[in-house]
Amino acid sequence: xxxxxxxxxxxxxxxxxxxxxxxxxxxxxxxxxxxxxxxxxxxxxxxxxxxxxxxxxxxxxxxxxxxxxxxxxxxxxxxxxxxxxxxxxxxxxxxxxxxxxxxxxxxxxxxxxxxxxxxxxxxxxxxxxxxx
Amino acid sequence: xxxxxxxxxxxxxxxxxxxxxxxxxxxxxxxxxxxxxxxxxxxxxxxxxxxxxxxxxxxxxxxxxxxxxxxxxxxxxxxxxxxxxxxxxxxxxxxxxxxxxxxxxxxxxxxxxxxxxxxxxxxxxxxxxxxx
DNA sequence: CAAAAAGACACTAATATGGTATCATTCAAA
DNA sequence: TTTGAATGATACCATATTAGTGTCTTTTTG
Numbered sequence: 001x002x003x004x005x006x007x008x009x010x011x012x013x014x015x016x017x018x019x020x021x022x023x024x025x026x027x028x029x030x031x032x033x034x035x036x037x038x039x040x041x042x043x044x045x046x047x048x049x050x051x052x053x054x055x056x057x058x059x060x061x062x063x064x065x066x067x068x069x070x071x072x073x074x075x076x077x078x079x080x081x082x083x084x085x086x087x088x089x090x091x092x093x094x095x096x097x098x099x100x101x102x103x104x105x106x107x108x109x110x111x112x113x114x115x116x117x118x119x120x121x122x123x124x125x126x127x128x129x130x131x132x
Numbered sequence: 133x134x135x136x137x138x139x140x141x142x143x144x145x146x147x148x149x150x151x152x153x154x155x156x157x158x159x160x161x162x163x164x165x166x167x168x169x170x171x172x173x174x175x176x177x178x179x180x181x182x183x184x185x186x187x188x189x190x191x192x193x194x195x196x197x198x199x200x201x202x203x204x205x206x207x208x209x210x211x212x213x214x215x216x217x218x219x220x221x222x223x224x225x226x227x228x229x230x231x232x233x234x235x236x237x238x239x240x241x242x243x244x245x246x247x248x249x250x251x252x253x254x255x256x257x258x259x260x261x262x263x264x
Numbered sequence: 265c266a267a268a269a270a271g272a273c274a275c276t277a278a279t280a281t282g283g284t285a286t287c288a289t290t291c292a293a294a
Numbered sequence: 295t296t297t298g299a300a301t302g303a304t305a306c307c308a309t310a311t312t313a314g315t316g317t318c319t320t321t322t323t324g
Contacts (some may be wrong), residue, residue: 001134001135001216001217001219001220001221001223002221002223002224002312003133003221003222003243003246003247004135004137004173004221004222004224004225004243005224005225005311005312005313006312006313006314007312007313009224009225025269027268027269028270036293038313038314038315039279040315040316041314041315042315043270044314045306046270047270047271047272050270051273052313053291057269057270057271058193058269058270058321058322059269059270059271059320059321059322060267060268060270060320060321060322060323061266061268061269061270061321061322061323061324062268062269062322062323063268063270063323064268064269064270065165065270066273076239079133084133085133087133088133089133089134089135090135090136091133091134091135092136092137092138092141093141095134105314106262107144107246107262110253110257111135111136111324113251113253114135114249114253114254115135117249118143118246118250119244120203121242121245121246125239125242129238130238130239132238134281135277135284137280137281138281138283139281139282141317151290157290157303159299160300160301161300170282170284172284172285173282173284175301176283177303177305178301179301182301182302189300189301189302190291190300190301191289191290191299191300191301191302192289192291192292192299192300192301193291193292193293193297193298193299193300194291194299195290195291195292195299195300195301196299196300196301197301202282203270207324219283231287232292248282261286
């Protein structure tokens with residue numbers, strides 16, 4: 001069971017590096033080298049972050065990526081949802097449309113509680129809090 | 133992101149049915165029909181529960197499966213670990229053997245906290261508590 | 265104009281999950 | 295003693311997700 005996939009993990013690490021050095025611009029490959037991550041893979045990840053408004057990008061020589069948001073405004077929950085979709089722990093249970101017995105309802109309620117906790121924890125962590 | 137896969141979900145439901153009717157024996161197909169689950173699939177699930185000591189099985193005509201444990205001694209955490217392996221939310225982070233920066237250590241600690249909560253919640257629920 | 269960057273997109277590989285099919289074995293009942 | 299109903303074991307298939315590559319286009323700077 002994975003809470004954080006590689007895509008999201010790499011995104012978090014890259015953003016941490018970028019947050020440390022204020023307004024500097026980074027190319028995908030520079031970051032990839034620093035973090036020992038496959039270059040083309042990280043590049044795609046940064047492109048997605050750009051589309052989602054977390055990064056700004058500049059093409060051409062000397063171009064690259066730079067933070068579009070303050071580091072304390074980039075929350076883990078957002079990054080995870082960008083790369084993994086919404087955090088829904090009870091997905092499979094809900095697919096069984098009709099609740100076949102009271103028991104699964106109790107189970108569902110429990111799972112919902114866990115989900116709420118996970119979401120609230122992930123919402124409390126931002127890039128800035130990972131730097132201290 | 134899935135907390136409970138279909139295998140574990142089906143196992144839970146089947147065990148709930150079996151727990152309701154004390155010491156009756158159920159064939160895989162009888163349970164499958166009652167729960168509207170594909171027969172051969174549930175059969176494999178019950179075989180696994182048998183191997184893991186949650187069920188006892190009897191071959192031959194009139195055979196089937198019966199609980200090997202008291203319903204309040206079968207915990208969700210065990211069922212999930214049987215079908216999905218240990219609940220390790222930080223798997224992917226640990227694979228990056230060496231902690232590449234202090235930031236991922238903080239992240240790891242946070243993820244560990246979440247993991248502990250999930251495990252303790254799942255450890256507090258047993259089949260019996262799903263029946264009330 | 266050349267090189268260095270991102271944009272876009274198609275593709276492959278590995279893994280996990282959900283599910284099927286088949287044959288062997290056991291056991292009870294007719 | 296034979297038959298049928300059950301599990302045991304195992305191989306297989308389909309689909310989805312994740313991880314990662316490759317290639318071509320576009321933009322921008324020097």
